[in-house]
Amino acid sequence: MNAVNDLPSTFDASRKSWIESANDPLGDFPIQNLPFGIFSDRDNDTRRVGVAIGDQIVDLAALQAAGLLSVPAPNVFARDALNDFIALGRDVWRSVRIQLSRLLACDTATLRDDAALRATVLVRAADARLHLPVQIPGYTDFYSSKEHATNVGSMFRDPKNALLPNWSEMPIGYNGRASSVVVSGTPVRRPNGQLKLPDQERPVFGACRKLDIELETGFIVGAGNALGEPIACEDAEAHIFGMVLLNDWSARDIQQWEYVPLGPFNAKTFATTISPWVVTLDALEPFRIAQPVQEPQPLAYLRHRGEHAFDIHLEVTLRAPHARQASTIARTNFKHMYWTMAQQLAHHTVAGCNTRVGDLMGSGTISGPTEDSYGSLLELTWNGKKPLELKEGGTRTFIEDGDELSLVGWCQGDGYRVGFGACTGEILPALA
Amino acid sequence: MNAVNDLPSTFDASRKSWIESANDPLGDFPIQNLPFGIFSDRDNDTRRVGVAIGDQIVDLAALQAAGLLSVPAPNVFARDALNDFIALGRDVWRSVRIQLSRLLACDTATLRDDAALRATVLVRAADARLHLPVQIPGYTDFYSSKEHATNVGSMFRDPKNALLPNWSEMPIGYNGRASSVVVSGTPVRRPNGQLKLPDQERPVFGACRKLDIELETGFIVGAGNALGEPIACEDAEAHIFGMVLLNDWSARDIQQWEYVPLGPFNAKTFATTISPWVVTLDALEPFRIAQPVQEPQPLAYLRHRGEHAFDIHLEVTLRAPHARQASTIARTNFKHMYWTMAQQLAHHTVAGCNTRVGDLMGSGTISGPTEDSYGSLLELTWNGKKPLELKEGGTRTFIEDGDELSLVGWCQGDGYRVGFGACTGEILPALA
Numbered sequence: 067m068n069a070v071n072d073l074p075s076t077f078d079a080s081r082k083s084w085i086e087s088a089n090d091p092l093g094d095f096p097i098q099n100l101p102f103g104i105f106s107d108r109d110n111d112t113r114r115v116g117v118a119i120g121d122q123i124v125d126l127a128a129l130q131a132a133g134l135l136s137v138p139a140p141n142v143f144a145r146d147a148l149n150d151f152i153a154l155g156r157d158v159w160r161s162v163r164i165q166l167s168r169l170l171a172c173d174t175a176t177l178r179d180d181a182a183l184r185a186t187v188l189v190r191a192a193d194a195r196l197h198l199p200v201q202i203p204g205y206t207d208f209y210s211s212k213e214h215a216t217n218v219g220s221m222f223r224d225p226k227n228a229l230l231p232n233w234s235e236m237p238i239g240y241n242g243r244a245s246s247v248v249v250s251g252t253p254v255r256r257p258n259g260q261l262k263l264p265d266q267e268r269p270v271f272g273a274c275r276k277l278d279i280e281l282e283t284g285f286i287v288g289a290g291n292a293l294g295e296p297i298a299c300e301d302a303e304a305h306i307f308g309m310v311l312l313n314d315w316s317a318r319d320i321q322q323w324e325y326v327p328l329g330p331f332n333a334k335t336f337a338t339t340i341s342p343w344v345v346t347l348d349a350l351e352p353f354r355i356a357q358p359v360q361e362p363q364p365l366a367y368l369r370h371r372g373e374h375a376f377d378i379h380l381e382v383t384l385r386a387p388h389a390r391q392a393s394t395i396a397r398t399n400f401k402h403m404y405w406t407m408a409q410q411l412a413h414h415t416v417a418g419c420n421t422r423v424g425d426l427m428g429s430g431t432i433s434g435p436t437e438d439s440y441g442s443l444l445e446l447t448w449n450g451k452k453p454l455e456l457k458e459g460g461t462r463t464f465i466e467d468g469d470e471l472s473l474v475g476w477c478q479g480d481g482y483r484v485g486f487g488a489c490t491g492e493i494l495p496a497l498a
Numbered sequence: 499m500n501a502v503n504d505l506p507s508t509f510d511a512s513r514k515s516w517i518e519s520a521n522d523p524l525g526d527f528p529i530q531n532l533p534f535g536i537f538s539d540r541d542n543d544t545r546r547v548g549v550a551i552g553d554q555i556v557d558l559a560a561l562q563a564a565g566l567l568s569v570p571a572p573n574v575f576a577r578d579a580l581n582d583f584i585a586l587g588r589d590v591w592r593s594v595r596i597q598l599s600r601l602l603a604c605d606t607a608t609l610r611d612d613a614a615l616r617a618t619v620l621v622r623a624a625d626a627r628l629h630l631p632v633q634i635p636g637y638t639d640f641y642s643s644k645e646h647a648t649n650v651g652s653m654f655r656d657p658k659n660a661l662l663p664n665w666s667e668m669p670i671g672y673n674g675r676a677s678s679v680v681v682s683g684t685p686v687r688r689p690n691g692q693l694k695l696p697d698q699e700r701p702v703f704g705a706c707r708k709l710d711i712e713l714e715t716g717f718i719v720g721a722g723n724a725l726g727e728p729i730a731c732e733d734a735e736a737h738i739f740g741m742v743l744l745n746d747w748s749a750r751d752i753q754q755w756e757y758v759p760l761g762p763f764n765a766k767t768f769a770t771t772i773s774p775w776v777v778t779l780d781a782l783e784p785f786r787i788a789q790p791v792q793e794p795q796p797l798a799y800l801r802h803r804g805e806h807a808f809d810i811h812l813e814v815t816l817r818a819p820h821a822r823q824a825s826t827i828a829r830t831n832f833k834h835m836y837w838t839m840a841q842q843l844a845h846h847t848v849a850g851c852n853t854r855v856g857d858l859m860g861s862g863t864i865s866g867p868t869e870d871s872y873g874s875l876l877e878l879t880w881n882g883k884k885p886l887e888l889k890e891g892g893t894r895t896f897i898e899d900g901d902e903l904s905l906v907g908w909c910q911g912d913g914y915r916v917g918f919g920a921c922t923g924e925i926l927p928a929l930a
Contacts, residue, residue: 203635204677209760230758235701236692240760241673241767245636245852246725255726257849260668260797269667271797274849293678293769294687294929320849323664328641328672329761335673336850337725365692365703417689417706417752418768418929420677497726497850 073160076100076167077352079480083170084178085188087120094343094476094485095119098352100166101308101343101486102148104197107189113197115143115151118343118487119170121191126162128187134176135165147201148344149424152288152307159288159307163348196342198249199310200286200424205242205338206414207282207314207428209233210405212358214433217445222322234362237405237413239427242314243335247426250311250341250489256467256496257336259320269323273496276318276450277465280431281382281441281473283400284312285407286344287425296415299370302408305421308346311380311473311489312428313339318444318464340426341473341489349484353377353477357406364409367416374406378486380432380475382441386456387468393457396446398432398439400475467495505592508532508599509784511912515602516610517620519552526908526917527551530784532598533740533775533918534580536629539621545629547575547583550775550919551602553623558594560619566608567597579633580776581856584720584739591720591739595780628774630681631742632718632856637674637770638846639714639746639860641665642837644790646865649877654754666794669837669845671862674746675767679858682743682773682921688899688928689768691752701755705928708750708882709897712863713814713873713905715832716744717839718776719857728847731802734840737853740778743812743905743921744860745771750876750896772858773905773921781916785809785909789838796841799848806838810918812864812907814873818888819900825889830866830873832907899927 075081076098082089083097095101095118105116105123114127126143129135137143137158142151152159168174177184209215212229215238219228232238248254256277260269288307291297297305314334321333357375378400383392410427431441440446443464447453453461465471470492476485507513508530514521515529527533527550537548537555546559558575561567569575569590574583584591600606609616641647644661647670651660664670680686688709692701720739723729729737746766753765789807810832815824842859863873872878875896879885885893897903902924908917 204675206675232692232694232701232755232758236756238756238760239763241675241763243636243673243851244676245854245857246850248725255850258728259849260664262664268794269664269797271799293680296690296929317849324668324670325759325761326662326664327757327761328670329757329759331671331673332845332849332851335846362700365701367703413764414767417691417749417764418678418687419675419764422677425677497728 072164073348076163079482081167082172083119084172085120085122085170087122090120091481092483093120094483094487096482097167097170098479098482099345099349099484100163101345101349103199103343104146104148105189105194106197107194113146115145115148117166118191123189123191123194124166125187125189132183132186134169135162137162148199149201153423156288156304159346160348163346196249198247199342199344202244202247202424202426203422204425205244205247206239207242207430208237208239208405208410209430210237210403210410211430211433212404213402213435214431214441214445217433217440221449237410239410239414240329242338242428246335247338247340250339252339252491253494254315254337254339254491255494257317257320257332258496259317259332260323261319262323274317274320277493278316278318278443279382279471280314280316281380281396281398282312282314282429282431283378284310284340284426284428286310287421287423287427290422291415291420293420294418296418297411299368299408299412302411303347305411306347306407308344309350310344311341311475311486313471313473313489313491314428315339339489339491341486343487345484345486350376350477352479353484355401358404360404367412368409370408374408375401375403377401378475378477380473383472384456384462385470386458386460389458391457392472395454396438396440398434398441400432402434403429403432465493467493469493504596505780508595511914514604515551516604517552517554517602519554522552523913524915525552526915526919528914529599529602530911530914531777531781531916532595533777533781535631535775536578536580537621537626538629539626545578547577547580549598550623555621555623555626556598557619557621564615564618566601567594569594578629580631581633585855588720588736591778592780595778628681630679631774631776634676634679634856634858635854636857637676637679638671639674639862640669640671640837640842641862642669642835642842643862643865644836645834645867646863646873646877649865649872653881669842671842671846672761674770674860678767679770679772682771684771684923685926686747686769686771686923687926689749689752689764690928691749691764692755693751694755706749706752709925710748710750710875711814711903712746712748713812713828713830714744714746714863715810715861716742716772716858718742719853719855719859722854723847723852725852726850728850729843731800731840731844734843735779737843738779738839740776741782742776743773743907743918745903745905745921745923746860747771771921771923773918775919777916777918782808782909784911785916787833790836792836799844800841802840806840807833807835809833810907810909812905815904816888816894817902818892821890823889824904827886828870828872828878830864830871832864834866835861835864897925899925901925
């Protein structure tokens, strides 16, 4: 195992790869990133673990089989989900990161100068199909953007008391539906459900008329906790493997009618899309910054010293059917989030709830302070009152059939970006 | 495979077993029941599938290995969960039921007269340890008792408009936490959390002071559905493998502070207990009765012809620390439920949500029409205002440390009962 002392070298902004595409300053996958995912390709439809680098994917199953990757578990990358690898623990994630960073660096000849070996362990991303990166035992969604909670409270409750009293005391969260989490690129069918129209006494059944996105990130639990044994806030980040982009598709009309008193259900369970590459917390380390000041000071179990926010630029694009170009409809940043991931995990477990490797925890909609930084159409159009203008003409209040929505995000380094790739879904018409 | 035409013979009230304890008219596990579970025992700590019969467990792994059980999958009972067996489909569940009913019937000599074989395939229940019967990919909890919803609405909202308008239109449900579902007998630690005391502006952190049960049943999904392909109400029962008792432990004080607007979270996720034996829907068939009249008539997607309720008598007992006897604190019946399991499953999937084999769906608290038929201490003591008297002295408003709570339930046949066994948990003190 490599010394964890070598970890800082993997962040070195000047490190370049012999894979030239990885050195594109606007690319998502430089040598400083090395995110993990599950892929298959045209020549080999077996799913296995890969790492994105430039326009290539490193096949870790092949790399381990070739004896070029030291990991204390045989064939742990020849799997259809990252869970078994993640379960090996943080020292192993870090060791693999360090080994890959060395192997892919300009001055390492092992792969660079061996065309036959390269052909065995590298797959062009364009030839690959990406799959759900983890088997997700549990999915939880939080509600941790103050701006989002304030906007929603203003619209549906009381603008003067938009934030409920519990919001400032805890990272409010709820259980999501893990079965319907899908990977970027999976088409999403517009849901049917009960709609309560203002002019009718009883609900009608029909296709959602207010289909929306929620721009979120999600983190993947890397080390769980036993039932009855909470994770302390100071320890929580060590339990996190990495992050993805997450689109918490939402049927606003279904939600508004069903959500009292037990929370959203069918309005959310029809699909949740995540990006295919899990960017490790280690790769995000250089982009750590201070979280917003929390006032009132949280209760003791929610306190942590130091900086626990991350500077991740986020954008949402909408491509209308037949449009050549997508319109950017929102730009925001993960750093605006009031509650940190560590606080979310500490709160989730404080009553005794156990978590498991692969659990997905959504951030909640990420809205910034300005009107163009909101993370949902609900907020961007103020519940349909202010339609958005699209680049090639036309407007949107909510999502129409055939629209393709994408989330993208990256951390801006010095001459490079640590990016997430896209989190995309196209809307299919509702079932008749 | 046996003809499904033989299924009715397995319900025959006059059928007796050569296992004498199975013929006790007050026993839970007569030959008409044959529930499935996972067990290990003193001589063999490998978990495998068993069927309860009287005071014995039939080891299905051993029975299949001995060539006495015809199933189209080798070693499917040598597993630590029922999922692989369940995934074989309803025809196989029924075939196994028919084969077991014959093997265990008085007039079948195969096992009855072969002591060596009996020693191989029968384990005394007293020597066995029971485990979680299914690996649960997803847990959903409904809220389908009109009496319970009315009671809660009266206490916390408005007695005059206790039932929210959406309640009569759909089986309200929410996503639960699958990771913390435990099997009967698992001790449950009192949760810590945020409590909002009436005389203080900010919440305090501490041990739950209003710990409660919720008397529920749960059903196990036997055949899932693909994302975007709803299950029709008329077809829904064919997707259900069987039922268990379910205690949805609830921290009322944590719940009251946290649940707005996204529903209960830490108040519920610390533990949910289920009974170890899954009683198949086939075993419950003779106890099918008409559901309550639904007014207004549900929307078309929630309509089904025929009878879809089941007559299951339910009781809750509380045993105080050091008490010799438990006090029965509630008696009710599953037949009071307003929304049927079929309607719950149709609603769950109508927007496109997929379900998977082993998914657990809780009924919601089962409260009857009378004050002694309520399914929670919240209702039985009317939020602590009317303490319950215990049999050996003392009173209870909510659960105290060391209390053991049990749910039991059975269907009353002619000279026999189809029972569920107990769903029990003892409360440990909160972490300091």
